[in-house]
Amino acid sequence: DTGVSQDPRHKITKRGQNVTFRCDPISEHNRLYWYRQTLGQGPEFLTYFQNEAQLEKSRLLSDRFSAERPKGSFSTLEIQRTEQGDSAMYLCASSQTLAGATDTQYFGPGTRLTVL
Amino acid sequence: GQSLEQPSEVTAVEGAIVQINCTYQTSGFYGLSWYQQHDGGAPTFLSYNALDGLEETGRFSSFLSRSDSYGYLLLQELQMKDSASYFCAVLSGYSTLTFGKGTMLLVSP
Numbered sequence: 001d002t003g004v005s006q007d008p009r010h011k012i013t014k015r016g017q018n019v020t021f022r023c024d025p026i027s028e029h030n031r032l033y034w035y036r037q038t039l040g041q042g043p044e045f046l047t048y049f050q051n052e053a054q055l056e057k058s059r060l061l062s063d064r065f066s067a068e069r070p071k072g073s074f075s076t077l078e079i080q081r082t083e084q085g086d087s088a089m090y091l092c093a094s095s096q097t098l099a100g101a102t103d104t105q106y107f108g109p110g111t112r113l114t115v116l
Numbered sequence: 117g118q119s120l121e122q123p124s125e126v127t128a129v130e131g132a133i134v135q136i137n138c139t140y141q142t143s144g145f146y147g148l149s150w151y152q153q154h155d156g157g158a159p160t161f162l163s164y165n166a167l168d169g170l171e172e173t174g175r176f177s178s179f180l181s182r183s184d185s186y187g188y189l190l191l192q193e194l195q196m197k198d199s200a201s202y203f204c205a206v207l208s209g210y211s212t213l214t215f216g217k218g219t220m221l222l223v224s225p
Contacts, residue, residue: 004158031211042120042203042215043159056212091158095211105213107151107158 002026004108006092012114013082020078021111025094032075033105034067035091043091043107049075050097082115089113118142120216122204127222128194136189136219138204146207148180148187153218154200162189162202191221199223 005024013019025032031050035043046065047057051072064082069075079086089110095103120140128134138148147166151159163171165180165187177190191198201218208214 033211033213040217042205042218043213045212045214048211050211056209103211104149104161104164106161109158 006108010112018080023092024074029094029096031095033093037089084115087115118214122216122219125220132194133192138187142206142208144208149205150189151203152200194223
């Protein structure tokens with residue numbers, strides 16, 4: 001049983017470049033979430049998918065951010081024209097919806113982005 | 117809006133008991149979760165309370181009072197490996213977790 005995996009684990013880029021991160025959820029999980037975490041803060045919700053449908057996006061999510069989950073399995077998060085303020089840990093989580101139960105979110109190790 | 121308050125840091129010694137409190141103000145509430153995060157690691161799920169009362173899982177227990185918008189995480193028989201950050205998180209939307217800023221627990225010998 002493998003957990004949530006994310007790739008790459010670390011990314012250093014220059015301001016203005018585009019970056020893409022990948023998340024592979026736990027195999028039977030139908031929900032996938034993206035969060036951002038900065039130093040000294042808790043994870044901040046960005047967006048989530050149920051299967052391939054993107055059901056919610058944070059109002060804080062800039063238009064430079066886009067996420068996809070084309071086949072309802074892995075997901076990608078792209079940041080265009082990166083800014084220094086985008087430097088953070090990007091966390092992915094997944095969960096399985098069960099009728100009558102609250103789904104627990106399981107987190108991956110994250111991708112640490114540094115924008116120079 | 118959503119806001120969660122928890123202490124920024126708590127210190128304790130091995131073998132002791134520590135309680136980390138969390139108060140919240142949210143528009144919509146389904147339940148309160150607790151996560152543990154070691155430095156550089158992923159948040160790990162500890163517990164979830166949807167109803168008032170105490171939930172016990174091994175050395176960890178979590179309590180919720182919906183009327184007081186308050187919960188706590190109780191850690192017993194502290195071990196050095198329990199040194200980590202602990203986050204309370206409110207499930208306020210259908211699937212959206214809102215996290216507090218976290219409490220850093222330092223366990224000393």
